[in-house]
Amino acid sequence: MSSPGTPRRALRITGFVVAILGLLLALGGVWLVALGGSAYYLIAGAGVCATGILLVRGLGTALWLYAIVLLGTIVWSIAEVGLIGWQLEPRLLLPVLLAIYLAMPWVTRRLAPARGGVVALLLLAVVGIGVGVAGFMQPVGTRGEMVVRNDAGGHDTSVPDDEWLFYGRTPRGDRFSPLDQINTGNVKNLKLAWSAHTGDTMRPGEDKGGTDAGHEFNFENTPIKVGNTLYVCTGHSWVVAFDAATGQKKWTFDPKADTEADVYLACRGVAYYEAPQGTQTDCPRRIIAPVLDARLMALNAETGKPCEDFGEHGFVSLTKYLGHVPAGFHFVTSPPLVLKDRVMLGGWIYDNQAEGEPSGAVRAFDPLSGKLVWAWDVGHDPQNWTPGPNDQLTRGTPNAWGVYTADPDLGLVYLPMGNATPDYFGGHRRPMDEKVSSSTVALDIETGAPKWVYQNTHHDVWDMDVPTGPSLVDLPDGKGGTVPALVQTTKRGEFFVLDRRTGTPLTEVREKPVPQGAVPGDFTSPTQPYSVGMPSLAPKNLTEASMWGATPFDQLMCRIQFRKSYYKGQFTPPQLKDTIVYPAFDGVIDWHGASIDPYNKLLIANANYIPFIISLAPRQEAEAKGLVKPWDGSGNEPKVGGGLAPQYGTPYVGKVHPWLNPLDVPCNPPPWGTLAAIDLVTHKLVWEHPIGTTRDTGPFGTHFNAPLPTGIFNIGGNMTTRGGLIFIGATADNYLRAIDERTGKEVWKARLPAGGQANPMSYAVNGKQYVVIAAGGHSGLGTKSGDYVMAYALP
Template identity: 90%
Template sequence: MTAALRIAHPPRILGLVVALCGAALALGGLWLVVLGGSFYYLVAGAALVATGVLLMRGSSASLWLYAVLLLGTVVWAIAEVGLVGWQLEPRLLVPVVLGIYLAMPWVTRRLTPSRGGVAALLVAALVAVGTGVAGFMQPVGTSGTMVVRNDAGGHDTSVPDGDWLFYGRTPRGDRFSPLDQITTRNVKNLKVAWTARTGDTMRPGEDKGGTDAGHEFNFENTPIKVGDTLYVCTGHSWVVALDAATGRTKWTFDPKADTDADVYLACRGVAYYEAPQGTQTDCPRRIIAPVLDARLMALNADTGKPCEDFGQHGFISLTQYLGHVPAGFHFVTSPPLVIKDRVMLGGWIYDNQAEGEPSGAVRAFDPLSGKLVWAWDVGHDPQNWTPGPDDQLTRGTPNAWGVYTADPDLGLVYLPMGNATPDYFGGHRRAIDEKVSSSTVALDIETGAPKWVYQNTHHDVWDMDVPVGPSLVDLPDGQGGSVPALVQTTKRGEFFVLDRRTGTPLTEVREKPVPQGAVPGDFTSPTQPYSVGMPSLTPKDLTEQSMWGATPFDQLMCRIEFRKAYYKGQFTPPQLKDTIVYPAFDGVIDWHGASIDPYNKLLIANANYIPFIISLAPREHAEAKGLVKPWDGTGNEPPVGGGLAPQYGTPYVGKVHPWLNPIGVPCNPPPWGTLAAIDLVTHKLVWEHPLGTTRDTGPFGTHVNAPLPTGIFNIGGNMTTRGGLVFIGATADDYLRAIDERSGKVLWKARLPAGGQANPMSYSVDGKQYVVIAAGGHSGLGTKSGDYVVAYALP
């Protein structure tokens, strides 16, 4: 009777599902083979179809066949990626789960008896599970111990230890707090000391970036702390003063910024200026802050009221001397650098829209009157000059949109330079553009005269602009003295260590050949500079074998897309077809930079890994299809959608998007975010570990997931303290973490009320140390939005 039931009721539905999945795998596998890829998916798909057919017939030979398939999958997986846990997961997890399911009694009792089938399948599943476990037991990253040099040098004392006066605490941009009340031993006791709300929250239409989807609202601010007050700026250019001990709001000023045309809404910081004693002004202490409609404002630091003697009733226009500025084509997100009676800033020029956009010139203003003191304009002779009322700064020049750093003793400011627009076609760039694009430039603070240029990407057609000024540190010279150095982080993941007096490399840099073959009308540099004397966080080149996915099916789609796309490794030039660019413009290290422990000569950097797809199309075809409308540069730009880069003035329209598979999972393997420590004396990688989990990310754009320790995308930077700690938010899983500087081990973490895509900072009031982070989320990353400023301290 039992045997008859088994024969009469085979698992037909299960068999049909298995067969259909196998057919999909086989068809995709056939496509991959045609493209020159692996045969595995075709063979595995065919075996899965056969397994499904045997299941529908009620034959236990299906178990034997699937056992062979599972064992073959294990052999193939190890041959492709070895014992690497996250690489084995998409290859083994789903096949193992299916194998265990097929061995369950409710399946096997409906199959024609055949000795050993279940046992063979269970053995195969056990081998596969063991292989996966062995893979996940392998160490991920690099573990080591730093060299302790507590007597080697010290921190910049120009800023009181308890204050945080600049974006990076000091003009050196080291993001290091000399406070040591919070240590590796007691950090586990950190509690919320206070939480403040700015009141400035996301508005309708600001949940995504891009001209077709609305604006992108982000809270990327690093507060500054002066005396007993914190100063914060928000995504709509509000400035809020908070009591540093309690978080109580002292004042708020809303400049009523017109942000309708701006696609990126953020303010990363404000600046502080204190007039010399005896200066005749009603505003001796002032906060100088950018406004997103291309203005600069000065506010009384004590009352929040505009300083009447600055420009026109507290405001100056940043579009003066720029000629025609289409709506949304120029604004400032970074804090100005205020030092030596100069307010220095550049600005964001709308990427990839057109040639001849407004000038990228850097300007210096008087912090009291707001008058222009000098402009650094690479298209003018001399480059540092003061334009008159009817003069215009050279259009289309490279801009410096990130945070600047400076050495006041040398009298130099260091600029992180971007590209002359647009980014993905450089065939029309001028010699003046080529010289300073994607470079670090040193200017005289008082006059704006250029002192040196160091370029880290030649003829940049990938948007590898330098997004933040270098961090300054004094390094031993090997003869008992020290050399004034700087470390320039890059989107490429390379670290260039230069003598900050001359721009001369202090560690070896080598020009290496890179892929060639630009689109007609453009060219590529035959070589690019690599900082071979320093560790690199640049990811390995992608291969078909390195493609990832949550399941074999989406991994297969990534393999197909990889084979279809054009890719020759790092610096693959954009083509007239889908081109994989990795690293890409989101960078390995973006606008947040790195931190430096000046005592232990240790650099801490958080890195981000996601490839992008870029493609170019002839302009006439794009306009004929209505993808972009013709524009001569007058008036405002016509609406552009679909993630397109119109690149007016060039022969091509571009398109760019992150490379995710159909379920929204990256095609490159984990880790997608890491934190690393580099010894600046020995030039060795001390440790590197994945940073963050998948808790708040998931397939199909969801934000609920198991907290898998893959390392995750991060936007925002880290801070190092004298207590031996590294504090970092940044990750898409909405935590603030405290990490042991010596080992990279996470010692403490706290759940934030919203995304912490900002650099944390630290200060003290009445002997009590606080750690503060802005928690307001990031539209582009998709983290929870809010308006929180959260402070932590020991009980």
């Protein structure tokens, strides 16, 4: 039995806790006001602190005071953000819950007088709940329905409908399956047909990205399907062949890749080549795949054994002609593009480490012999040439690390270009680097001769690489015919529609002024190109009022960080202090690109929204503090940690990290991931919805199993089908989803055993359609790791 003093003691404890919380809010509010921010937190914090003191003293006026605070909070919230549900949540949820708690009998029975205050609190709590509910009832995104066109000549017939021969099914990169057995009417019946294991799993030390942990193990593969076989590559460069109908493993080849120095372990796909009839080879059908230690290999598609006539016993070194290559400075994660007896690929050059890194030249090899046919090297005259035994490709040139696409009829391959390293300082870049950085480049497939360049970010000091080749589509020309077009997705969220013959924009592009003020020794372009003739998925500029948090406290910290940091909107140049960059190098749309329904001229894109913080520090200062060690480029690079970008050869050391608050929650508001449809004829946004939930994410990396529909971060792309469906994994909540292409509504989903950070694909065997996704997780995103290949079909 409790003593008479127990309720009184509990009231004092409650009052003490409330006072402390109010004091913390007020102190943070003082800091924010000193930085020029909102006075709300100071005023509200003082009111909450005073409420706690009155509770300790047992005075019923505490309830009236808190009622005033809550009323002011409701009015302030609506005035700042209107009726936007996720924006209201951190402003109202805890204050309303506290009001309800303070109105409970175990608090009020020791307060005098209290009845009027209780009524006021409960009424205001109801009002606060009503405002929040009204906010969440507002539609999120854009709702509409696509125009049904059914252009019978819409899709590329060079690949049989039941096959998936390239990363994007065809060299056009449209990621569209013409199969319609699975459609909007029966997708609800889709079941797991088979699952298989590659056998390649995460190893110790590969659970995080960057130089701190050393490695980041990811399963980003899109399988290809040839005949009755599915070919998959893994994070350690294994190639595995499965029976496409049953998932039975046919063979595995492990090239024993030395990945010790590689910070990013992934293989997004392999390529297929079939020799012309009559060719003298023991390996007429071959799988050509990258190896993470900078090799290229050719395997017998039937047996998995290396093709002896390719290079040296099945392997070609990709460091040849590159001069000195420090460990981990060059490897390939994307599949080569094989067309017209050319194996074309570039490679990833280690970002932000140094000037004068190995060449970013793109090369083409003979698919039978492995001999170098041509290299496209912007530092050579002519740019397309074949280096001799003692020649070296120009160091430090921009690289093209993403997936390539092509138009075989035009004989052109389209390259997504990155920057000359490093990314966050461009003061020493050469004119040849500036011309092709962050551009789409068209080359002649057979000769490597450049045909045109279209740049979508000038003097890029934000790492806005073009991360994947454009998707090709034929569009109406307004005169009864069609024009061969391409759509280039970007990390910026802009879509550039070009004539793929010439690189000329088909929709309006306008140069707009952007923030200026680069660090000493660098400069910024006065304008940047905006594709104003197309809808943009670029985020709105951040403001203090748009800062988010799970609670008022972490939201306050985000506001303080916002006020302390340098930010002038999109294209804010990195400074010698914390600089907010949004969108940032992870992109609105990254390496996964977009899919296109060629029948209905609809582009489908999944987007990400997370700001990053970049700062630069003078090199001499950073080296004096021991943050980085001096390096002259010889030998291997000294180990660098702490998220630092050493940028050797420049005056500055950089630091970059995602902008998360103290709870590891983003400072920008939901949605953090969306899926959108854009009509390529009318140039309108048809619909846009949040995609994914918080089921497998939470503060401090916890998993609360709370599937809040915030839209969530996603890595990996989507696929459209003739059945009117969009299939997408990608999201951090470990689901494969089917979306109705007409409206964007979810019509089916399946729980994956690990993260599905890969592009799904589809094919048919014996008339039965399958939808397949690699489910092996992504260390950078923090999803569950595994080695699964999951196939779904109708019963």
